[in-house]
Amino acid sequence: MGNMIKKQASEKLLIIMMLTVTFSSMSILLFNFVLPLISEEFQLTNSQVSWVTSAYTLIYGIGTATYGKLADRYKLKNLLTFGLILFSFASLLGFFSTSYWLLLVARCLQAAGAATIPATATLIPIRYFPIEQRGTAMGTVFVGTALGSALGPVISALVVSVVDWRWLFCIPLFLLLTLPFFLKYLGDERGADTSLDWLGGALLALTVAQVLLGVTNGAGWFIGGIVASILFIIRIHSTKHPFVQPKLFKDKKYSTYLVLAFLITGIGYSLFFLTPLFLADVQKLPASLIGFAMVPAAVTSAILNRQGGKLADSKGTPNLFFLASSLLIVCFFLLSTLIGSNALYMALFLIFGNVGQSFMMIVMSKSISTTLPKEHAGVGMGLLMMQNFISGSIAMGIYGRAVDIEASSSWNPFLQSSNGTIYSNIFLVLGILHVVILIVYKLKVHKKYKILND
Template sequence: MDYIFKYIFPFIFLSLYNKTCTLSKHLPKKRLIAESEKRTCTMSNWNGGYDVLESVVQQQPSEKIIVVLAFTLAISVMSATMFNIVLPEIMVEFHLSLSQVSWVTSAYLLIFAVGTVIYGKLADTYKLKNLLTFGLAVFALGSIIGLSAHHYWVVLLGRIFQAVGSAVIPATAAIIPVRYFPQESRGRALGIVMTGGAIGTALGPAIAALVVSLVHWRFLFFMPLLILLTVPYYRKYLTDAPQGKGKMDWLGCGLLAGSAALLLLAITNTSWIQALGCLILLVLFTVRIHSIPEPFIKPNLFKSKRYSLGLTIAFLATGIGYSLPFLSHSC
């Protein structure tokens, strides 16, 4: 395609242009001037057309990468939701309580949420293709660990590694459309990516039910291994350079993750001491983000009513979705 745009089209145009010049020798002077101006205008327009064609060729990798990204996000979301329906089986197999088995999803989502922000910050310093290669490799490692799990702690370890790796996907899903698409087509690119996430949410429980009806629930860890097929595409088509050296607020990150972990532990163990520790860390985190120029989470975000409302709706929807297995009769 590039060859046609650069060589064939120019050859055809220049042939027509030379023919026009030959015919112009037999034209009156005034008409000759008009034809000359017309040719100049046509040449200018052709150059502009070539620029458009060139831009289309350059955007083709972006079109490919956005489809691959949508597939990657679908697999990532499926991995998060597939285990919901097998929590009762895991609970029975390892003789766990409801609060204990909930860590299969809670640990994943906690690390997934915090890791998404971390990868977003690291994208300012490191190349996206390197971050994705690292994240997807860790994601696959967690899947391999989970496939070989015969103890509950190994299942949790596999889910933790999966979360550490898969957190790179939503971070890059928000960055790639901004870096690789012009402003007028970013909405469409983001729509394609979010469609992949929605499809993953819808298909996750259905595919999990199908897999569990045929084989052991451990084979749910196999699905994310398909994501390794996307690594060569990211290595080939992501050509961006780091945007700059941003500062990472590791202390703020630790305070937020620690407060969330203590909250989950307080609920699991019914411990007021851990609940008090969660409150203390949350207060320290609030003080931290208001006292430094580049906090882990910018407090100005919460001043937007739309953002706060969207965050609340997402929190409630996710909570309802993940609580359904515990409300079913099989539990």
């Protein structure tokens, strides 16, 4: 009877976490579509107004690893309470902002609070569900990511069509309604009472910040990032209680999956970054319809995510990896070949890609979670979330430069239209990369670690 009550509480906690992730995902995207309005109101250049989203992403990415480390020591409910309250306070600050700098401060504080959410979202399946149910739990949590991606553009368009863009800050306030449930269902588990390596954490944050800034502001920042990373490595090898235990990276399974996740995430960002561009440039869709064209893929991902998690639990993560990889390969080759076709076909192809990418997130998250000792689960999963932002930022920088290149010829012999040649070439390369990743996974990762029955 006690186990049944505990299971029901865990399921309720999972649903609340999924809803929280939905609002968190939405908050990342909401302001992407109103940057022109903000720029016009405050008389800003494109580079100035871009900090509304860039600063948020930067702090959010760094914060996921930081809160992950803190979760190895402090109660998860305390961290989440702090994060949600800070997120809500910052949202109110943004709603009443009358200057650009106040708006920017509000977005930075929002990110600092919201970063607790992905850290918590990855730890709840690990702490509250046995390994044989972990894939289903992670799939349920990632439903929120898909829903947020689907609802973000639509809600943003609806809100600004009726009221001022500042009302977008009110949407995250609904997260306060989830706080009583977290306080009820989250336990009082906490890690070892060891000292925190704040210098090591600062060096890691400095490394990430300079790498992300290097993507948009030039190679000089990358040099600073290399220096900071060297200092970080020296620090974690020379202090008694480092921010990240060096042995974590010496674990070949963890390191291999982290690199694999980095590559897969970077490729997956093409679906979110390039889709609005080619729908406008090639399909000539108006801005008002582009967001709606992406909704079917996001909704389908949300519906199938839990089933993907169940497949990972029942058949093993390698089987889900092969399915996800196949869906992504099909998506990229269809986009490359039929890029000039009807926009309805594009929406259909994106369903394959979005579902495949969502399944990949489940595979990587579950696989990495099985390599982590309990005392390092927080920082280990936090690093996974952080590298997702690094990979995505670097990938978007590469895609942005690639799109600006004038393609004189198509690399895809089956391309049926001369429109969108550069997009066709990019998607062809990404499809080939996924073929290579699948082969490497089959020959090296899957065979070496024998995780068919994990």
